[in-house]
Every structure is written in C-alpha cells, then in structure tokens.
Amino acid sequence: MAKIISGKIVSQRVRDDVKRETESIKAKNGIVPGLAVVIVGDDPASRVYVNNKKKACAEVGFKSEEYALSAETTQEELIALVKKLNASPEINGILVQLPLPKHINEKAVIEAISPEKDVDAFHVSNVGRIMIGDYHFLPCTPAGVMELIHSENIEICGKNCVVIGRSNIVGKPMAMLLLHENGTVTITHSRTKNLSEITRNADILVAAVGKPKFVTGDMVKNGAVVIDVGMDRDENGKLCGDVDFDSVEPKASYITPVPGGVGPMTIAMLMKNTLMAAKIQNGLI
Numbered sequence: 001m002a003k004i005i006s007g008k009i010v011s012q013r014v015r016d017d018v019k020r021e022t023e024s025i026k027a028k029n030g031i032v033p034g035l036a037v038v039i040v041g042d043d044p045a046s047r048v049y050v051n052n053k054k055k056a057c058a059e060v061g062f063k064s065e066e067y068a069l070s071a072e073t074t075q076e077e078l079i080a081l082v083k084k085l086n087a088s089p090e091i092n093g094i095l096v097q098l099p100l101p102k103h104i105n106e107k108a109v110i111e112a113i114s115p116e117k118d119v120d121a122f123h124v125s126n127v128g129r130i131m132i133g134d135y136h137f138l139p140c141t142p143a144g145v146m147e148l149i150h151s152e153n154i155e156i157c158g159k160n161c162v163v164i165g166r167s168n169i170v171g172k173p174m175a176m177l178l179l180h181e182n183g184t185v186t187i188t189h190s191r192t193k194n195l196s197e198i199t200r201n202a203d204i205l206v207a208a209v210g211k212p213k214f215v216t217g218d219m220v221k222n223g224a225v226v227i228d229v230g231m232d233r234d235e236n237g238k239l240c241g242d243v244d245f246d247s248v249e250p251k252a253s254y255i256t257p258v259p260g261g262v263g264p265m266t267i268a269m270l271m272k273n274t275l276m277a278a279k280i281q282n283g284l285i
C-alpha cells in the first residue's frame with residue numbers, strides 16, 4: 001500500500017512559511033508583497049482559480065489587485081495594462097490568467113511581463129534560466145511537485161524519472177527540475193512508442209497528460225513514486241487525475257491523490273514566488 005503525499009498538508013506548510021516571512025519583512029523593512037492578477041473574459045474555471053489566488057494572498061498577508069477585463073479587450077489594451085503593472089512599485093508579481101481569448105496572442109502578452117515580476121515563470125528569460133539551472137522563480141506546478149517529493153525525502157539522484165507530457169508549463173520544466181537533481185529523466189508524449197514499457201521502468205513517474213485515469217496499474221513498477229498532475233473529469237463529471245488511483249495505489253510506494261495532491265501546491269508556490277519577487281525587487285536578496 002502506498003503512502004499518500006498530501007498536498008493539503010505540504011501546501012499549508014509552504015503558506016505558513018510565506019506568511020511568517022511576510023510578517024517579518026513587513027515589520028523589519030515595511031514591505032508588503034503585491035500580486036496583480038489579470039483575467040480576461042468570463043471562463044468559469046479561470047474565475048475559480050483567480051478567486052483562490054486572491055484568497056491565498058489575503059491569507060499570507062499580501063496586497064492583491066484584480067483586473068477583470070471583458071472578453072472584447074484587445075491585445076494592445078492588455079499589454080498596456082501589463083506595462084502599467086510592470087512600472088508599479090506596489091506590485092511585485094504579475095499573473096495573467098490563461099487561457100486568453102483566441103484573438104489575443106498569449107506569447108506576446110507573457111513576453112510583455114517584466115521577467116522580475118513574472119511569478120508564473122513563463123517568460124522566455126525565466127524559462128532559459130531554468131534550463132541553465134540559474135533561476136529565481138520556478139513554474140508553480142513543477143515546483144510544487146518537487147516540494148511534494150522533497151517533503152518525503154525521496155531520493156531523486158540516479159533514479160529513473162519518467163514524465164508523461166511535454167507542455168511548456170508542466171512537462172518540460174518538470175523534466176528539467178528532476179534533471180537538476182540528478183535524476184535520469186525520460187520525457188514521453190503522444191508520439192512515444194511503447195509508453196508502458198518506459199513507464200514500467202520509472203522509479204519516479206510524473207503524469208501530466210490531461211487524460212482521466214490514463215496511467216493504470218500495469219504501467220507502473222512495484223514501489224514507484226507516482227505523482228499525478230492531472231486535473232480531469234471522469235465519465236460522471238467528477239474531478240480526477242491522470243492516474244487510475246485504484247489500480248496504481250497498491251503498487252506504488254508513494255502517490256499523490258486528486259484532489260488534494262499537486263493542485264493545492266500550485267497556488268502555494270505562486271505565493272512563494274511572489275514573496276521572492278518582493279525580496280529581490282527590494283534588494284533583500
């Protein structure tokens with residue numbers, strides 16, 4: 001039977017640490033970290049994410065500003081807002097909630113965010129820093145996965161690590177972080193041949209596929225550490241992950257549940273990045 005790694009517990013620990021440090025820099029240096037969250041249009045899922053981010057800011061003692069723009073906002077208007085926030089001394093982190101409406105080029109908007117305030121770590125300059133292992137911010141979801149692995153003191157060095165998925169926001173940076181910790185990393189994707197053969201060789205398996213219950217027990221080696229990044233809906237519309245928990249859990253040594261695994265880590269790491277941004281911008285690092 002696998003040990004469940006609880007994202008609820010680990011993320012609360014991260015948020016408590018951020019809160020403590022925020023209180024300290026407020027008292028000593030008069031600094032209150034500020035996060036601006038920009039949402040364009042009325043996608044209900046994005047709305048939920050933005051509300052959760054605002055709540056998390058309040059909990060750790062940050063200032064948060066929300067910019068809710070109509071779906072008709074032009075790319076130029078959005079970039080003008082980003083530039084205004086880049087120049088605002090009260091704002092240390094800027095997050096533009098994705099996806100954006102189709103008429104807006106996401107890449108152009110992300111590139112407009114000042115890399116120092118890019119707390120999602122999606123800007124090419126931050127992505128490049130991650131490649132060479134010289135970074136301030138890590139993308140929140142892969143960073144959250146690393147925090148979960150570290151919370152159990154799971155050895156990465158020399159282990160076979162398999163990542164399913166190669167997206168820019170999860171799969172690729174995930175692989176890079178495991179590589180930085182000396183894992184032997186394989187990235188798989190939709191064109192990978194004999195996927196099960198590769199996953200069965202994984203000591204650490206990270207699933208970021210976006211397909212409900214995709215990873216089944218027969219794809220997992222006995223004793224593997226299985227991290228489920230997926231946030232999917234099953235046939236009954238219920239939230240589930242990329243991992244078929246019921247068939248995988250009996251074989252794994254550690255496993256993250258959905259919900260309550262990687263999900264809560266993402267916002268906690270966003271808080272950590274925003275605090276880091278505030279410290280850097282105020283010369284505390």
Ligand code: NAP
Nearest residue numbers: 141165166167170189190208209210229230231262263266
């Ligand atoms: P994505 O951009 O759609 O990428 C999915 C990846 O899975 C792609 O690289 C794709 O390969 C690969 N894939 C698809 N079918 C496959 C197959 N049959 N075999 C092997 N690989 C396959 O998704 P994403 O943004 O990375 O997100 C992945 C999952 O994580 C989603 O469920 C998402 O909701 C969840 N997520 C959760 C959080 C969180 O906070 N917990 C944050 C972000 C994402 P190709 O590149 O070849 O198409």
